Amino acid sequence: MSVRDVVVHPDATLLAEATAARLLTHLVDVQSHRSPVHVVLTGGTVGIKTLAAVAANPVRDAVDWSGVHLWWGDERFLADGDADRNETQAREALLDALGDALPPENVHAVPALDDDVTTPAEAADEYAVALAAATGNTGPAPAFDVLLLGMGPDGHVASLFPGHEALLVSGRSTVGVHGSPKPPPLRVSLTFDAIRGAREVWVVAAGAEKAEAVAAALGGASESEIPAAGALGIERTLWLVDVAAAGPAS
Numbered sequence: 001m002s003v004r005d006v007v008v009h010p011d012a013t014l015l016a017e018a019t020a021a022r023l024l025t026h027l028v029d030v031q032s033h034r035s036p037v038h039v040v041l042t043g044g045t046v047g048i049k050t051l052a053a054v055a056a057n058p059v060r061d062a063v064d065w066s067g068v069h070l071w072w073g074d075e076r077f078l079a080d081g082d083a084d085r086n087e088t089q090a091r092e093a094l095l096d097a098l099g100d101a102l103p104p105e106n107v108h109a110v111p112a113l114d115d116d117v118t119t120p121a122e123a124a125d126e127y128a129v130a131l132a133a134a135t136g137n138t139g140p141a142p143a144f145d146v147l148l149l150g151m152g153p154d155g156h157v158a159s160l161f162p163g164h165e166a167l168l169v170s171g172r173s174t175v176g177v178h179g180s181p182k183p184p185p186l187r188v189s190l191t192f193d194a195i196r197g198a199r200e201v202w203v204v205a206a207g208a209e210k211a212e213a214v215a216a217a218l219g220g221a222s223e224s225e226i227p228a229a230g231a232l233g234i235e236r237t238l239w240l241v242d243v244a245a246a247g248p249a250s
Ligand SMILES: O=C1O[C@H](COP(=O)(O)O)[C@@H](O)[C@H](O)[C@H]1O
Pocket: 042, 043, 044, 045, 046, 047, 074, 075, 076, 086, 149, 150, 151, 152, 153, 157, 158, 159, 182
C-alpha cells in the first residue's frame, strides 16, 4: 500500500538541506540493492536550492554517481544553455560540481529548442523515446526511484497546470505544453502516468504563498484544480514543506 507522509521543516533553507540529505541517504540505500537508480529532478526555487545543498553535502561522495540516471519532470522549451532552462540551473547548482563522477550519458535533459526540435511536441516525443529506451523498451518510462516535484502557488507540479489540457494526456510519458500561465509559455512535462509510475514522489514546497495549495492538495482537492493532488508515488508520497507552506495548522 502506498504511504503518504508530510514532514515540516523550519524554513526554506533547512527544507532544501534536509531534502538533499534525505535524497543522498536514499540513493545510498537504494544502491545497496538496485542499480541503476533513476532520479527525476525538478526546477523551481526549492528544487534548485536542494540541488545546491546536494552539491555542498559531503555525503554526495558516498553515492556511486556512475549508477545514477538523472531526468527532469519538466522543462521550459528554450534554447540550450538558456538561463531559464531547468537543466541549465541544475547544471550550475549540482551537475557541474559532480564533474567526472557523473557520466554525461547518465544526464537525460529534455531536448532544447534548436533547428531540429522546433516545437514542444517534438521535444516531448524525443524525450519519450529516451525514457522508453531506458526501460529496454519494455515500458513507457522507468519506475523512477525518486521523483522530485516543486509546486507552484497555483498547485502546479512539473508543467501540469490547473485546468490545462495537458492534465488529461494519458497513455504516454510526456506532453508538449502550450500556454503555460507561468512563463515561458512553451514547456515539456512528464504526464501523470509517468509521475505515478515512480516508486517515491517527493513534493517540495516553501513559502506562505504555497500554503493554500498544500492544504488543498492534502485535503482532497481534485487534480484538475490542484495538480499536486494527483502526484502520487507507488510506494510513497512524501510532502516536504516548510512551516510557512504548511500553514496555520502546523
Ligand atoms: O516553472 C516551474 O515551477 C515549478 C515551481 O517553482 P517554484 O519556484 O514555485 O518552486 C517547478 O516545480 C517546475 O519544475 C518549474 O518548471
